[in-house]
Each structure stands twice: as C-alpha cells, then as structure tokens.
Amino acid sequence: MIVDRQGRRFRNLRISLTAACNYACTYCVPDGKRLVAAQNELSADAMARAVEYLIEVAGIEQLRITGGEPLVSPRLERFMSQVGQMKLADVSLTTNGQLLSRKLPVLLNAGIRRINVSLDTLDPAAFRVIARGGDLQTVLDGMQQARAAGIRIKVNMVPLRGQNLDQVLALLDYCLQRGYELRFIELMRMGHLAGDRNAFAQQFVSLQQLLALIGERYPYQQTDAAADATAVRYRIPGKGIFGIIANESVPFCRSCSRLRLSSTGWLHGCLSSSNRHYVGDLLDKPRHEALPALQRLLVKALGDKQPVAFSGGATVMKIIGG
Structure with missing residues (x-):
C-alpha cells in the first residue's frame, strides 16, 4: 500500500472507458464539436487487467466508470462483465443518461x-x-426505469450563471420528489476555463450562493459524509438529501483518495496537475514485471496531489472523466 506524508492513499479509481461522447456540453467542450474515441484506446481486457493490478498494488476499493460517455463504448459489456467478478466494495457509473434505457440490462x-x-x-x-445533443425526456425516462429496477441514482448538476441558475430549485424539487440525491458541482478551472479567468468568473456559482438560494425555499442542516468524500451533504428534514461538490469553496484535496485512468492508458493522480503516467505498456508484460513498475508509477502519481486546494489545471476533463 502506498501512502503519502498526509496519510492519503488511492482508494477510489475512476476509469474513462472512452473519450467519445454523444454530447458537447458548453463547460466541457468550448468549440461545440462532439467528442470521438481517442486513438489507441485500451481494449476491454487491458482495462480490466489494469483495474485488477491497481486493486492489488494500490489497494483500490471502489471503481467508478466514466467517459466521455461510457455507454457509447463498444467495450462496455465485456469490461463490465470482467469487473463484476473482481473484489471491489463498490462499482458505479457516471452517464449522461441518453442511452440508459438501452444499456440498462448490461448494467x-x-x-x-x-x-x-x-x-x-x-x-x-x-x-x-x-x-448540444440528446433529448431531455429520453434521459428522464431512463432514470425512471433504472430507479424501478433498483438502481440508486444521484444527479449531477453544474450550476452556471446565465445558463441554468433558474433551474437549481426546480431540479432539487424534482429529485426530492423521486428519491434521487442531487449533487451540485461547482464549476472547475480546468481545460479552457483554466486559462480564461473572465469566462470562469462570469459562470461560477459558489456553495454559499447555492445555499442562499436553497434556503429561500427549504430549511437544511449539514449531515454526515465519508471522510474522503468530495461533497458536503445537507439534509432537508422530511424531504431528502442534497450535496455540493465545492471544489473552490471547500477544497477537499487534503483527503483526496482518487486515481484516474484514461481510456488510452494514462494514470492521473491529481486533476490540478498536468503530470500523467503511462501504464498501457505494462499491461502486456508478465505480472512479476508489471506490478513493481506499476508501484513506482503510483508513487509518482500520489506525489502529484495538491497539499491543500485545487489550483486549476490545463488537463481537459473530457479526456479523463469526472
């Protein structure tokens, strides 16, 4: 197990199954071009082997499958079938929901x-x-079907001044009524937003602003969250729970346990660092060679983490998932 001076280690792995996406969200893709699969994306077998090795070397306990949009990947079913056999405490997935109804049996x-x-x-x-893509009703129908099948749902919303701030309460009401836990995510200074302070400032909505808006309709109180959680969670008595991933307002770098693997085989230890570490070539080596080499890369990746707070980064979120 690899631990840094602040007691942090990698517990949570987020793997980008593909860089392709059927959306082109304004805060992710500034030019509006729909994303396509990256060249040399790992095979489903190689990705599964990477997860297996990271469980053994880093002590990974939880896996989240992301993209791009993971449900558009032709590797989804084979990868999921292998991961389902591994010793993980939790396996979850982040999706835009556009293909959720169609892919629900696979999940x-x-x-x-x-x-x-x-x-x-x-x-x-x-x-x-x-x-800039998709159909809203298709997403809502897919969520309802997933809920009926016994899947717990969290909804991720990025509040943006001038675009959807008027939807904060509407979406909160919608989620509370259906038993979904809504997570508001503060806009992050990544990719094109890292270098454009004006664009970021014009759109950014803080935790304090969100709480003020919600407080106009509901009383709320802070509630428990996991020690390495990214979200500050709040309970609305008699209604439900919502959370705010307040990367800017309440930094969580001190307790971060996340490691990211891109679809092309690069490890990212920190979103605020441009450093990355290639593991794709290790996955074809004999196990006795691959694991020590992977351990050395993980030491470097853990060293990339910020000590206190996110400071912005040129890394583009669309490449490495959420």
Missing part, C-alpha cells in the same frame, strides 16, 4: 446498483443549449 447483469446521471436542467430548450 444490471454486471451488478451495478448505483449510478450518477449528469443533468443540468429540466427545461428542454436550455437542455439543448447546454448539452
């Missing part, structure tokens, strides 16, 4: 019982403007 067969759905508005017109 259920793989034992997925928890998903996050990215949804920034309930207004169809605003949905088309922000997502």
